[in-house]
Amino acid sequence: xxxxxxxxxxxxxxxxxxxxxxxxxxxxxxxxxxHGVSESYLLKHLKALVGAGLLExxxxxxxGYRLARAAAAITFLDVAQAIEGPxxxxxxxxxxxxxxxxxPPGCFRAACTxxxxxxQAEAAWREVLRKRTIADLATSIATLxxxxxxDATAWxxxxxxxxxx
Amino acid sequence: xxxxxxxxxxxxxxxxxxxxxxxxxxxxxxxxxxHGVSESYLLKHLKALVGAGLLExxxxxxxGYRLARAAAAITFLDVAQAIEGPxxxxxxxxxxxxxxxxxPPGCFRAACTxxxxxxQAEAAWREVLRKRTIADLATSIATLxxxxxxDATAWxxxxxxxxxx
DNA sequence: GGAGTGATACTCGGATATCTGGTGTCCGAGTTTTCGCGG
DNA sequence: CCGCGAAAACTCGGACACCAGATATCCGAGTATCACTCC
Numbered sequence: 001x002x003x004x005x006x007x008x009x010x011x012x013x014x015x016x017x018x019x020x021x022x023x024x025x026x027x028x029x030x031x032x033x034x035h036g037v038s039e040s041y042l043l044k045h046l047k048a049l050v051g052a053g054l055l056e057x058x059x060x061x062x063x064g065y066r067l068a069r070a071a072a073a074i075t076f077l078d079v080a081q082a083i084e085g086p087x088x089x090x091x092x093x094x095x096x097x098x099x100x101x102x103x104p105p106g107c108f109r110a111a112c113t114x115x116x117x118x119x120q121a122e123a124a125w126r127e128v129l130r131k132r133t134i135a136d137l138a139t140s141i142a143t144l145x146x147x148x149x150x151d152a153t154a155w156x157x158x159x160x161x162x163x164x165x
Numbered sequence: 166x167x168x169x170x171x172x173x174x175x176x177x178x179x180x181x182x183x184x185x186x187x188x189x190x191x192x193x194x195x196x197x198x199x200h201g202v203s204e205s206y207l208l209k210h211l212k213a214l215v216g217a218g219l220l221e222x223x224x225x226x227x228x229g230y231r232l233a234r235a236a237a238a239i240t241f242l243d244v245a246q247a248i249e250g251p252x253x254x255x256x257x258x259x260x261x262x263x264x265x266x267x268x269p270p271g272c273f274r275a276a277c278t279x280x281x282x283x284x285q286a287e288a289a290w291r292e293v294l295r296k297r298t299i300a301d302l303a304t305s306i307a308t309l310x311x312x313x314x315x316d317a318t319a320w321x322x323x324x325x326x327x328x329x330x
Numbered sequence: 331g332g333a334g335t336g337a338t339a340c341t342c343g344g345a346t347a348t349c350t351g352g353t354g355t356c357c358g359a360g361t362t363t364t365c366g367c368g369g
Numbered sequence: 370c371c372g373c374g375a376a377a378a379c380t381c382g383g384a385c386a387c388c389a390g391a392t393a394t395c396c397g398a399g400t401a402t403c404a405c406t407c408c
Binding site: 167192193194208209211212215222223224225226227228229230 | 379381
Binding site: 002009011012015035076093098099102129143145 | 173176177180249260263264266267268273279287292297301310312320
């Protein structure tokens with residue numbers, strides 16, 4: 001079991017976008033350079049976020065990405081499912097039905113206990129992620145040293161495209 | 166994110182072994198045939214369970230596998246970690262440190278909130294699996310139709326090796 | 331000086347390679363059984 | 370009839386291919402900007 005690092009990238013990018021003025025866009029190139037990752041590959045993940053309705057993309061010069069809705073309305077679960085897909089991690093293949101002798105009809109009408117348990121565990125996992133939003137990340141970023149926040153703001157400013165300008 | 170189907174196979178095999186008389190062994194060939202899966206590949210997973218201390222293997226004719234401890238003392242979590250490995254599914258790569266401008270020393274002393282949250286979600290996942298044991302599977306199997314249980318017992322009997330015999 | 335127009339530069343989007351890890355298979359090491367032989 | 374021993378059969382264990390999905394990259398479509406020309 002392994003979670004794609006695209007989830008980590010997406011969460012960091014969303015936290016950056018949440019710190020921008022309302023409506024402002026930031027190109028993927030800036031996001032990639034800031035995080036020290038491949039721009040081309042990051043775009044692949046950002047595209048998934050656009051498809052999931054978490055981001056909006058603006059084409060052309062002065063374009064980029066911006067949040068599609070309020071940061072408080074974007075949960076970690078939304079991001080994880082946008083990147084990893086909605087399917088559960090555990091998929092029951094019903095091997096109990098493959099016994100070499102026949103089974104009476106309706107024998108396995110009840111759901112497989114193994115499957116039920118694994119899905120319960122995943123539900124607990126999702127429940128934790130559903131309670132955390134991108135807005136929570138913004139508050140935690142505010143606790144970083146003021147010097148770093150100033151440097152970060154200075155670095156981002158030339159790349160930010162304000163809506164009215 | 167995807168859980169190896171080896172976890173499903175292992176859980177089903179353990180539930181079968183838990184239904185045998187105490188100390189009896191069952192060869193991997195019978196387990197594979199019963200579940201309709203590749204014997205060679207199943208052995209790979211059973212070997213992992215032996216390495217994790219959940220199963221004991223007996224070599225030679227009249228050999229096979231048996232539980233290393235009581236079914237009630239083997240949790241779903243033990244099985245999942247034996248197959249998937251102990252590492253967390255989410256691995257923080259600390260991309261926040263890669264900003265193109267320097268960071269003051271000790272700037273990121275606090276743990277990354279993203280990492281903390283993802284690990285909390287995994288902890289919730291593990292907590293559910295820690296509460297379920299192989300013994301729980303045995304009780305759920307008892308609810309299957311009596312006809313099927315009789316057929317299953319009849320099919321397994323020639324393959325079971327009792328400890329004293 | 332202002333409007334129109336073309337070229338330009340920059341953006342995202344999709345199609346295409348590469349690579350790691352799970353999946354599947356094979357052959358070898360070890361042990362118990364079994365059969366044959368001798369006493 | 371009983372004990373001994375070698376061969377055989379069956380088991381697990383580890384090493385070797387194969388394949389799907391994640392990773393990484395490149396090129397093309399689209400749009401706002403900018404410069405230039407003309408009125």
